[in-house]
Amino acid sequence: MENLGISSFKFIWQIINFLVLFLVLAKFLLPRVLKMLEERKSKIEEGLAVAEQAKKELASIEEIKAQEIGKARQESLELIKQAKADAETVRKQIVTKAEGEAHAIATKAQEDIKNKEKNALRNITKDAIDLSIIAAENILKEKVGSVDQNALIQRSLQEFDKAYETH
Protein backbone atom coordinates (compact mmCIF):
# COMPACT_ATOMS: atom_id res chain seq x y z
CA MET A 1 0.00 0.00 0.00
CA GLU A 2 2.83 2.27 0.82
CA ASN A 3 4.15 1.54 -2.71
CA LEU A 4 0.82 2.78 -4.13
CA GLY A 5 1.19 6.06 -2.22
CA ILE A 6 -1.67 5.27 0.16
CA SER A 7 -1.12 5.63 3.89
CA SER A 8 -2.27 2.55 5.79
CA PHE A 9 -3.22 4.66 8.74
CA LYS A 10 -5.30 7.02 6.67
CA PHE A 11 -6.85 4.13 4.88
CA ILE A 12 -7.90 2.41 8.08
CA TRP A 13 -9.07 5.68 9.51
CA GLN A 14 -11.19 6.39 6.49
CA ILE A 15 -12.66 2.90 6.70
CA ILE A 16 -13.53 3.55 10.31
CA ASN A 17 -15.02 6.91 9.34
CA PHE A 18 -16.97 5.24 6.65
CA LEU A 19 -18.24 2.55 8.97
CA VAL A 20 -19.15 5.08 11.62
CA LEU A 21 -20.92 7.22 9.04
CA PHE A 22 -22.61 4.15 7.68
CA LEU A 23 -23.77 3.07 11.09
CA VAL A 24 -25.02 6.58 11.91
CA LEU A 25 -26.81 6.79 8.63
CA ALA A 26 -28.16 3.27 9.02
CA LYS A 27 -29.34 4.06 12.46
CA PHE A 28 -31.02 7.40 11.82
CA LEU A 29 -31.46 8.03 8.11
CA LEU A 30 -32.07 4.61 6.61
CA PRO A 31 -35.32 3.86 8.52
CA ARG A 32 -36.72 7.21 7.39
CA VAL A 33 -35.64 6.59 3.85
CA LEU A 34 -37.10 3.10 3.92
CA LYS A 35 -40.29 4.44 5.45
CA MET A 36 -40.45 7.14 2.84
CA LEU A 37 -39.82 4.62 0.12
CA GLU A 38 -42.47 2.37 1.63
CA GLU A 39 -44.95 5.24 1.71
CA ARG A 40 -44.02 6.17 -1.79
CA LYS A 41 -44.50 2.56 -2.84
CA SER A 42 -47.87 2.47 -1.11
CA LYS A 43 -48.91 5.69 -2.79
CA ILE A 44 -47.77 4.38 -6.15
CA GLU A 45 -49.65 1.11 -5.58
CA GLU A 46 -52.65 3.05 -4.37
CA GLY A 47 -52.39 5.25 -7.42
CA LEU A 48 -52.09 2.24 -9.65
CA ALA A 49 -55.10 0.66 -7.94
CA VAL A 50 -57.06 3.88 -8.36
CA ALA A 51 -55.98 4.05 -11.98
CA GLU A 52 -56.99 0.43 -12.48
CA GLN A 53 -60.33 1.12 -10.82
CA ALA A 54 -60.75 4.21 -12.95
CA LYS A 55 -59.86 2.18 -16.01
CA LYS A 56 -62.46 -0.43 -15.04
CA GLU A 57 -65.03 2.27 -14.38
CA LEU A 58 -64.17 3.91 -17.67
CA ALA A 59 -64.60 0.58 -19.43
CA SER A 60 -67.90 0.12 -17.61
CA ILE A 61 -68.97 3.62 -18.57
CA GLU A 62 -67.93 2.97 -22.15
CA GLU A 63 -69.97 -0.22 -22.11
CA ILE A 64 -72.99 1.58 -20.63
CA LYS A 65 -72.48 4.38 -23.13
CA ALA A 66 -72.38 1.89 -25.99
CA GLN A 67 -75.52 0.22 -24.64
CA GLU A 68 -77.27 3.59 -24.27
CA ILE A 69 -76.25 4.63 -27.76
CA GLY A 70 -77.49 1.30 -29.09
CA LYS A 71 -80.71 1.66 -27.14
CA ALA A 72 -81.15 5.26 -28.32
CA ARG A 73 -80.46 4.20 -31.90
CA GLN A 74 -83.02 1.42 -31.59
CA GLU A 75 -85.56 3.81 -30.09
CA SER A 76 -84.85 6.32 -32.86
CA LEU A 77 -85.36 3.63 -35.48
CA GLU A 78 -88.61 2.58 -33.80
CA LEU A 79 -89.73 6.20 -33.60
CA ILE A 80 -88.93 6.73 -37.28
CA LYS A 81 -90.75 3.49 -38.12
CA GLN A 82 -93.76 4.54 -36.04
CA ALA A 83 -93.70 8.04 -37.57
CA LYS A 84 -93.62 6.51 -41.06
CA ALA A 85 -96.50 4.20 -40.16
CA ASP A 86 -98.47 7.15 -38.71
CA ALA A 87 -97.73 9.25 -41.78
CA GLU A 88 -98.86 6.39 -44.02
CA THR A 89 -102.07 6.03 -42.00
CA VAL A 90 -102.74 9.77 -42.23
CA ARG A 91 -101.93 9.69 -45.96
CA LYS A 92 -104.37 6.83 -46.50
CA GLN A 93 -107.04 8.66 -44.47
CA ILE A 94 -106.51 11.83 -46.50
CA VAL A 95 -106.62 9.91 -49.78
CA THR A 96 -109.73 7.98 -48.70
CA LYS A 97 -111.43 11.19 -47.58
CA ALA A 98 -110.45 12.98 -50.78
CA GLU A 99 -111.71 10.06 -52.87
CA GLY A 100 -114.97 10.06 -50.91
CA GLU A 101 -115.39 13.80 -51.39
CA ALA A 102 -114.54 13.54 -55.08
CA HIS A 103 -117.06 10.71 -55.45
CA ALA A 104 -119.71 12.74 -53.62
CA ILE A 105 -119.01 15.77 -55.80
CA ALA A 106 -119.16 13.65 -58.96
CA THR A 107 -122.39 11.98 -57.81
CA LYS A 108 -123.92 15.35 -56.95
CA ALA A 109 -122.81 16.76 -60.30
CA GLN A 110 -124.39 13.80 -62.10
CA GLU A 111 -127.59 14.24 -60.09
CA ASP A 112 -127.59 17.96 -60.86
CA ILE A 113 -127.12 17.23 -64.56
CA LYS A 114 -129.90 14.63 -64.48
CA ASN A 115 -132.19 17.04 -62.63
CA LYS A 116 -131.40 19.83 -65.06
CA GLU A 117 -131.99 17.50 -68.01
CA LYS A 118 -135.24 16.37 -66.41
CA ASN A 119 -136.32 19.95 -65.74
CA ALA A 120 -135.33 21.02 -69.24
CA LEU A 121 -137.27 18.11 -70.73
CA ARG A 122 -140.23 18.90 -68.49
CA ASN A 123 -140.16 22.56 -69.51
CA ILE A 124 -139.83 21.65 -73.19
CA THR A 125 -142.73 19.20 -72.90
CA LYS A 126 -144.78 21.74 -70.98
CA ASP A 127 -144.06 24.42 -73.57
CA ALA A 128 -144.85 21.97 -76.37
CA ILE A 129 -148.20 21.15 -74.76
CA ASP A 130 -149.00 24.82 -74.19
CA LEU A 131 -148.04 25.68 -77.76
CA SER A 132 -150.03 22.72 -79.11
CA ILE A 133 -153.08 23.79 -77.12
CA ILE A 134 -152.68 27.40 -78.29
CA ALA A 135 -152.30 26.18 -81.88
CA ALA A 136 -155.36 23.95 -81.51
CA GLU A 137 -157.25 26.85 -79.96
CA ASN A 138 -156.35 29.14 -82.85
CA ILE A 139 -157.31 26.50 -85.43
CA LEU A 140 -160.60 25.89 -83.65
CA LYS A 141 -161.34 29.62 -83.52
CA GLU A 142 -160.76 29.81 -87.27
CA LYS A 143 -162.75 26.69 -88.15
CA VAL A 144 -165.58 26.90 -85.66
CA GLY A 145 -167.46 29.44 -87.79
CA SER A 146 -167.84 26.93 -90.60
CA VAL A 147 -169.11 24.20 -88.26
CA ASP A 148 -172.82 23.65 -87.82
CA GLN A 149 -173.62 25.58 -84.60
CA ASN A 150 -176.75 23.54 -84.00
CA ALA A 151 -174.69 20.37 -84.06
CA LEU A 152 -172.32 21.89 -81.50
CA ILE A 153 -175.22 22.89 -79.30
CA GLN A 154 -176.72 19.40 -79.50
CA ARG A 155 -173.44 17.85 -78.62
CA SER A 156 -173.03 20.21 -75.66
CA LEU A 157 -176.52 19.34 -74.43
CA GLN A 158 -175.74 15.61 -74.70
CA GLU A 159 -172.61 16.15 -72.65
CA PHE A 160 -174.61 18.13 -70.15
CA ASP A 161 -177.11 15.29 -69.84
CA LYS A 162 -174.36 12.80 -69.24
CA ALA A 163 -172.57 15.02 -66.71
CA TYR A 164 -175.76 15.99 -64.92
CA GLU A 165 -176.82 12.35 -64.56
CA THR A 166 -173.57 11.40 -62.92
CA HIS A 167 -173.64 14.55 -60.74
Next chain:
Amino acid sequence: MKPINTVTITSATALSADQQQTIKTHLQTKLQTPNANFTFEVTPDVIGGLIIQIDDTLVDASLAGKLDQLKSHFKRTLSL
Protein backbone atom coordinates in the same frame (compact mmCIF):
# COMPACT_ATOMS: atom_id res chain seq x y z
CA MET B 1 -184.95 17.58 -55.29
CA LYS B 2 -183.48 21.05 -54.73
CA PRO B 3 -185.38 23.80 -56.61
CA ILE B 4 -183.43 25.51 -59.38
CA ASN B 5 -183.50 29.29 -59.58
CA THR B 6 -181.09 30.38 -62.28
CA VAL B 7 -179.59 28.75 -65.33
CA THR B 8 -176.80 30.59 -67.16
CA ILE B 9 -175.76 29.52 -70.68
CA THR B 10 -172.45 30.85 -72.04
CA SER B 11 -171.50 30.53 -75.71
CA ALA B 12 -168.79 31.98 -77.95
CA THR B 13 -171.17 33.78 -80.25
CA ALA B 14 -174.66 35.11 -79.77
CA LEU B 15 -177.28 32.37 -80.09
CA SER B 16 -180.33 32.77 -82.26
CA ALA B 17 -183.78 32.79 -80.69
CA ASP B 18 -184.41 29.30 -82.02
CA GLN B 19 -181.18 28.01 -80.61
CA GLN B 20 -181.91 29.62 -77.23
CA GLN B 21 -185.38 28.08 -77.23
CA THR B 22 -184.02 24.64 -78.14
CA ILE B 23 -181.58 24.82 -75.25
CA LYS B 24 -184.16 26.16 -72.84
CA THR B 25 -186.67 23.44 -73.71
CA HIS B 26 -184.09 20.73 -73.43
CA LEU B 27 -182.90 21.90 -70.02
CA GLN B 28 -186.36 22.52 -68.64
CA THR B 29 -187.33 18.98 -69.58
CA LYS B 30 -184.15 17.52 -68.21
CA LEU B 31 -184.18 19.51 -64.99
CA GLN B 32 -187.94 19.45 -64.59
CA THR B 33 -187.90 23.10 -63.68
CA PRO B 34 -190.19 25.18 -65.91
CA ASN B 35 -189.89 28.30 -63.71
CA ALA B 36 -186.11 28.68 -63.65
CA ASN B 37 -184.66 31.97 -64.86
CA PHE B 38 -182.55 31.45 -68.02
CA THR B 39 -179.72 33.84 -68.93
CA PHE B 40 -177.65 33.70 -72.14
CA GLU B 41 -174.16 35.18 -72.15
CA VAL B 42 -171.50 35.56 -74.86
CA THR B 43 -167.77 34.97 -74.17
CA PRO B 44 -165.53 34.51 -77.25
CA ASP B 45 -162.96 32.55 -75.21
CA VAL B 46 -165.43 29.66 -75.08
CA ILE B 47 -164.58 29.09 -78.80
CA GLY B 48 -167.54 26.77 -79.39
CA GLY B 49 -170.13 24.71 -77.57
CA LEU B 50 -171.75 25.71 -74.29
CA ILE B 51 -171.00 26.31 -70.63
CA ILE B 52 -174.08 25.63 -68.55
CA GLN B 53 -174.28 26.81 -64.94
CA ILE B 54 -177.24 25.72 -62.81
CA ASP B 55 -177.16 27.68 -59.55
CA ASP B 56 -173.74 26.66 -58.17
CA THR B 57 -173.22 23.65 -60.46
CA LEU B 58 -171.14 24.19 -63.62
CA VAL B 59 -171.04 21.87 -66.64
CA ASP B 60 -168.40 22.91 -69.17
CA ALA B 61 -169.24 21.41 -72.58
CA SER B 62 -167.31 24.04 -74.52
CA LEU B 63 -164.37 23.56 -76.88
CA ALA B 64 -162.24 25.74 -74.56
CA GLY B 65 -163.15 23.37 -71.75
CA LYS B 66 -162.15 20.41 -73.89
CA LEU B 67 -158.79 22.00 -74.58
CA ASP B 68 -158.29 22.68 -70.86
CA GLN B 69 -159.15 19.04 -70.09
CA LEU B 70 -156.72 17.89 -72.78
CA LYS B 71 -153.99 20.14 -71.38
CA SER B 72 -154.60 18.89 -67.84
CA HIS B 73 -154.62 15.29 -69.08
CA PHE B 74 -151.24 15.72 -70.80
CA LYS B 75 -149.67 17.39 -67.80
CA ARG B 76 -151.06 14.81 -65.40
CA THR B 77 -150.00 11.90 -67.62
CA LEU B 78 -146.51 13.31 -68.11
CA SER B 79 -146.22 14.35 -64.42
CA LEU B 80 -145.51 17.97 -65.27
